[in-house]
Amino acid sequence: MTLKTTTWQGRNLEKLILTKDLAMKKKMTEPEIINFGPGGSVNFMVRYLPSGRKADLSLRQLGIRKFESLIRKTGLFKLNTVEPKEILRIFQELSPKKMYVYDREKKVIRAVERMVKNEVITVPVVATTKDMQKSSVDILGDIVVALNIVSRTRDKMSALANILFATKPGGLICINIQETPEGFKKVGHCIFERLS
Numbered sequence: 001m002t003l004k005t006t007t008w009q010g011r012n013l014e015k016l017i018l019t020k021d022l023a024m025k026k027k028m029t030e031p032e033i034i035n036f037g038p039g040g041s042v043n044f045m046v047r048y049l050p051s052g053r054k055a056d057l058s059l060r061q062l063g064i065r066k067f068e069s070l071i072r073k074t075g076l077f078k079l080n081t082v083e084p085k086e087i088l089r090i091f092q093e094l095s096p097k098k099m100y101v102y103d104r105e106k107k108v109i110r111a112v113e114r115m116v117k118n119e120v121i122t123v124p125v126v127a128t129t130k131d132m133q134k135s136s137v138d139i140l141g142d143i144v145v146a147l148n149i150v151s152r153t154r155d156k157m158s159a160l161a162n163i164l165f166a167t168k169p170g171g172l173i174c175i176n177i178q179e180t181p182e183g184f185k186k187v188g189h190c191i192f193e194r195l196s
């Protein structure tokens with residue numbers, strides 16, 4: 001099985017911090033957060049994976065990323081996922097009420113469940129395997145994070161529509177798309193507020 005998922009520490013730090021700052025400006029408290037497609041990396045490699053942009057990495061660091069990518073794609077290794085933890089750490093000032101995590105890869109969802117079980121995450125978390133191309137979810141998030149997921153889907157229009165649908169009116173979505181979607185207002189780089 002080929003595992004098409006990736007992530008690393010600090011990949012989306014700036015966008016997430018900006019989303020948090022905008023949420024604070026809106027005086028949001030106890031938000032319900034949805035994290036679509038958190039991604040995963042090979043569990044035993046997480047501590048060695050360099051953080052930050054590819055362009056800033058040394059040859060050795062690039063080699064480590066490449067190696068992790070090759071062994072991850074075999075599907076033989078247990079995964080870890082850093083994004084949900086990172087989001088909860090960044091948004092802790094707002095006292096998140098609950099987090100929902102969706103990914104189409106079972107191994108990513110299992111990684112989230114392990115974190116909950118090991119009490120790495122203390123905010124209530126619901127993690128579900130889900131293909132966002134097929135349908136939306138039945139909850140609305142005050143904050144929705146969907147980074148580097150739509151570009152990985154075959155049916156981009158459906159995936160995008162289903163993800164956008166999960167944003168509560170007045171809520172914020174952090175998503176890397178170029179155009180402002182209908183019914184949303186751009187409030188920052190890759191951050192949109194749902195108007196209606």
Ligand SMILES: C[S@@+](CC[C@H](N)C(=O)[O-])C[C@H]1O[C@@H](n2cnc3c(N)ncnc32)[C@H](O)[C@@H]1O
Pocket residue numbers: 004005006007008011012036037038039040083102103104105108130131132133146147148149152153159
């Ligand atoms: C490139 S990773 C991005 C990980 C993380 N958000 C980041 O920016 O580092 C894309 C993630 O989206 C998930 N994904 C791709 N297509 C999906 C779909 N149709 N429905 C749900 N998850 C999907 C993949 O399994 C993977 O975990």
